Amino acid sequence: MFIQQLVNGLILGSTYALIALGYTMVYGIIELINFAHGEIYMFGAFAGLLLVTVLKVPFFLAFFLAMALAALLGMTVEFLAYRPLRHSTRLAALISAIGASIFLQNLALLIMGAQPYTFPSPVEAKVYQTPFFTISRLEIIILIFSFLLMIALTLFIQRTKIGKAMRAVAQDKDTASLMGININQIITVTFAIGSALGAASGVMVGIYFRTVTFSMGLMPGLKGFVAAVLGGIGNIPGAMMGGILLGITETIGAAYISSQYRDAVAFALLIMVLLLKPTGLLGRPVQEKV
Amino acid sequence: MTKRNKKMFMLVGVFMCLAMLLAIAGCDSKKPANGEEGTVVKIGTVGPLTGGAANYGINVQRGVEIAVEEANASGELGDITLELISEDTGGDWSAAANAFTKLIEIDGVDVIVGAVLSSETQAGGPIAMEAKIPTISPSSTAKDLTKGNPYLFRNCLSDEVQAAQLAEYAVKELGLKKFAIFYTNNDYGVSLKDAFEAKARELAEVVAVEVFMDGDESFKPQLTKIKESNPDSLYIAGYYTEAAKIAQQAKEMGLNVQLLGADGLCNVAYIDIGGEAVEGTYATSGFYPDDPTPAVQNFVTAYKNKYGEEPDMFAAQAYDAAWIVINAIKSKGPNPEQIREGIAATKDFPGITGKTSIDEEGDTIKDVIILKVEGGKFTRVR
Amino acid sequence: MAVFDSIHLFLQELIGAYYMQLIILVGINTIMATSLNLIIGYTGQLSIGHAAFMSLGAYCSALVTLHLGFPFLLSLLCGALFAAIFGVIIGIPTLKLKGDYLAIATLGFGEIVRIVCLNLEITGGAMGLRGIPKKTNFVWVLLAVLFTVFILNRIIKSRIGRALVAIREDETAADSMGINSTYYKILCFGVGAFFAGLGGGLLAHYIRFLHPKTFDFMKSIEQLCMVVLGGLGNIWGSFVGATILTVAPEMLRSVADLRLLIYGLVLILMMRLRPQGILGEQTRLAPFFSQKIRNLLQKRTRTNT
Known part of the structure; x- marks a missing residue:
């Protein structure tokens, strides 16, 4: 049973990790908790659903189209709600993000209604039995896809010119701007990539758990955020680690402590990690300049 | 604060006040005129x-x-x-x-x-x-x-009545013996669970009781635990969205049991989402749309x-x-x-x-x- | 306390039960927002678990009323003290954390409190706690608001307040000036939680029912919005913020479907136009509005001439 629970946790955790990446990337660059990220995840799931069911786009294409659409939405939200506040206090930007989140969620409610939509399954349901655990074909696909996306993102940030610019902006905006980097452009790209990853997660979760609703972004949004902080917010490998650790803790907590306290165990882990390492698992300690 | 900003702020303030006034006025104007047309x-x-x-x-x-x-x-x-x-x-x-x-x-x-x-x-x-x-x-x-x-x-x-009746039906008509209960942690789930558990313990055996939250997506941790206890049926005390996902995930895990539930399951969405996994579910209800x-x-x-x-x-x-x-x-x-x-x-x-x-x-x-x-x-x- | 009741009833007769209820909720939210402002606005510690302190106070005061039959004032005090103890407990470990890490730790604490309340026997669990007698009325809320604002004002204007602001501006510098930042931060969490617990106790004895669901992190976020919208580091601002965010959703009831859509938009627009909040840090309430009115009159006379 223990190995089965680990596998369960890994799959759950990889969906958290993808959401956490979006939070962490945005935070790394402009130090803003992008509260609307959970809604972008919901938007991605709806976009994927509508492309597949209404426009009859093939699954594979719909997946990437949904990512592209969510990237557009992410950029729009940044442009309208965050950019005007870049030079005000961070709390003002946070409230603006909360406003954007409430707005998007209720816009979805208005357009799509409150009922759950069913996501058709792209692959035939098939379950593989091993001596230690069972895993479905869909779960294997989700795991592979999440890891591919995470690797692609890491390569993008480490190897490409834009990635390099993103790291430079994250480190020091003013200096980066002096080096000829267009800050606004880099921030837009960051929002686009973060939102696209959120949408990827939304579509996969939609397919995996078979439903899409207007309020689906709330809890995963919170969990993704927690995962990002757990790994050290602003740190990309940290977000992946945080997501997977959170998923595994939740399942193990539900299995061996009590399913009543499943979420409480996850939050207790968070607080404990923060007490031992105040900037998250992989976060760099903040050097205070005096 | 720049002058322009100040102006805009004033504008918004005035606009909001107007909107509120309109809203209040709107409420009043809706009051229908009593009198000749009747009550x-x-x-x-x-x-x-x-x-x-x-x-x-x-x-x-x-x-x-x-x-x-x-x-x-x-x-x-x-x-x-x-x-x-x-x-x-x-x-x-x-x-x-x-x-x-x-x-x-x-x-x-x-x-x-x-x-x-x-x-x-x-x-x-x-x-x-x-x-x-x-x-x-x-x-x-x-x-x-x-x-x-x-x-x-x-x-x-009544939760007590429907849960107790289903427990009785499951034992006497369906011949089930080992029940697992999976309930949602709200008043609905808890009262169903209490009533079902009491009746089921009286007539047969309850081998596992697990809980989930409304809006949860992944139920595998709890289902894995339930599977360990080897039940022959699973009573889901919750609403259709979560219940359908539970059925789906239970089937994926190879937990092949008789599914039971209450009126919270009775929505077409239960079948839409659950697909084949929910076939054969028994649920109590007060409403039957094909009546x-x-x-x-x-x-x-x-x-x-x-x-x-x-x-x-x-x-x-x-x-x-x-x-x-x-x-x-x-x-x-x-x-x-x-x-x-x-x-x-x-x-x-x-x-x-x-x-x-x-x-x-x-x-x-x-x-x-x-x-x-x-x-x-x-x-x-x- | 029969006097309180008759004053309450008289006023209710005058303005109607609905507006009375709104005023009472504005009062309770003012207590929540001002006490959160002490933590966020004055001391600069971002806390998004304020609703947890509220729920601790609410449950504690309701339970002592129900099981021990305490008089109202005493049960309010019990709830507030109970919350304050937790405020200190959460204050101690969070000293190491800064900024958003502190925020997320308080959020985690809030969720843990909610989940524990949902599963305990004594809180009524998922069934909720019912049968709490109705004791809160207008006079009690008014007194509580005045008490809160008075005490918070005294704290802010005193040495403690200046120390808190110094910690907000630069903790290292404050430490080197001989301010014991550890002590002051714990104190600030304790006092903030105390008043949050007071607000919770008032709510419990007003609605007569408690369920953990309402004290989730969205409630904390709502209280954060009140503080930021009104103006950080400004007690009067918190009153304005609490009033707007309590009354606005009610006023927007006539647009039904669009209610929360507009609410979200208002948050974005307000921040865009007044990122420092409606009242900035230094603005006082009365001069602010008289200034506005004067401006308006001046403009009108100018256009008239």
Whole structure:
């Protein structure tokens, strides 16, 4: 049973990790908790659903189209709600993000209604039995896809010119701007990539758990955020680690402590990690300049 | 602050004040002119129209709306016209208190159909009692909810009765012996679990009891634990979205058990989401949309025409609750006290959710039917 | 306390029960927002678990009323003290955390409190706690608001307040000036939680029912919005913020479907136009509005001439 629970946790955790990446990337660059990220995840799931069911786009294409659409939405939200506040206090930007989140969620409610939509399954349901655990074909696909996306993102940030610019902006905006980097452009790209990853997660979760609703972004949004902080917010490998650790803790907590306290165990882990390492698992300690 | 900013701020401030004034004025202008046209009886509904539980609240509102339209169109009430006013709570009981007070004080409703969630009704019940406005909830199932409040009624299956009846049916008719219970951590799930567990322990064996939260997506950790205890059946005490996902994930994990559930499962979405995994589920219900009786079919057709989807238990119970109110107006009269008497006197009301009577505590006595999912459809087995 | 009741009833007769209820909720939210402002606005510690302190106070005061039959004032005090103890407990470990890490730790604490309340026997669990007698009325809320604002004002204007602001501006510098930042931060969490617990106790004895669901992190976020919208580091601002965010959703009821859509938009627009909040840090309430009116009059006379 223990190995089965680990596998369960890994799959759950990889969906958290993808959401956490979006939070962490945005935070790394402009130090803003992008509260609307959970809604972008919901938007991605709806976009994927509508492309597949209404426009009859093939699954594979719909997946990437949904990512592209969510990237557009992410950029729009940044442009309208965050950019005007870049030079005000961070709390003002946070409230603006909360406003954007409430707005998007209720816009979805208005357009799509409150009922759950069913996501058709792209692959035939098939379950593989091993001596230690069972895993479905869909779960294997989700795991592979999440890891591919995470690797692609890491390569993008480490190897490409834009990635390099993103790291430079994250480190020091003013200096980066002096080096000829267009800050606004880099921030837009960051929002686009973060939102696209959120949408990827939304579509996969939609397919995996078979439903899409207007309020689906709330809890995963919170969990993704927690995962990002757990790994050290602003740190990309940290977000992946945080997501997977959170998923595994939740399942193990539900299995061996009590399913009543499943979420409480996850939050207790968070607080404990923060007490031992105040900037998250992989976060760099903040050097205070005096 | 720059001058431009200041101006804009002022502009927004003025605009907002105007909007508020308009809103208040709008409320007042809606007050219909009493007099020659006859009496207007105002019915309020309270429930979550936004937030995670919005689906339940919206369906309730729709059920009431159809009943009110029917009553107005049929002219059964003579010169009395019904007017419907709906208020949102967002699923929050402190907001429900506001909604109740607003309906009673500002809109001057004569009767309230609501609230939807038990916690909302708990918060609103005392307010309605103080104002002496009769209130009938179509879906708040918490135990003893209506006790000690002569103005509070409800029209829904009792959790204790339906869970106990299903446990008995499962043991005696289906020959099941080892039960696992998986319940949602709210008043609905807890009362179902308590009743089912008590009856099942009395007649057979309960091998696992696990809990989940509304809105959860992944149930595998708990299901893995349930699988370890090797049950022959799984009683899901929760609502259809989560229940369908549970069925789906249980099947994926190779947990092949007889699925059982309560009226929270009885929505087409359960079959849509669950697909093959929910085949063979037995669930108690008060409402069966394929019932050939004309009353049920009329409601289902009207609902489908108006909203483009099949009504569920929430809509049906709300529709019946509204008709109980309408009948009370017809038999006793249009003022709140008369409506209260009328609701309290309800006996063998032939609703679409079965024959309904209201007992002296304001609780419902209803027949429980048992449905089974067969060939992607709910069919009635008892 | 019969006097309180008759004053309450008289006023309710005058303005109607609905507006009375709104005023009482504005009062309770003012207590919540001002006490949160002490933590966020004055001391600069971002806390998004304020609703948890509220729920602790609410449950504690309701339980002592129900089981021990305490008089109202005493049970309010019990709830507030109980919350304050937790404020200190959460204050101690969070000293190491800064900024958003502190925020997320308080959020985690809030969720843990909610989940524990949902599963305990004594809190009524998922069924909620019912049968709490109605004791809160207008006079009690008014007194509580005045008490809160008075005490918070005294704290802010005193040495403690200056120390808190110094910690907000630069903790290292404050430490080097001999301010014991550890002590002051714990104190600030304790005092903030105390008043949050007071607000919770008032709410419990007003609505007569408690369920953990309402004290989730969205409630904390709502209270944060009140503080930021009104103006950080400004007690009067918190009053303005609490009033707007309590009254606005009610006023927007007439647009039904669009209610929360507009609410979200208002948050974005307000921040865009007044990122420092409606009242900035230094602005006082009365001069602010008289200034506005004067401006308006001046403009009108100018256009008239």
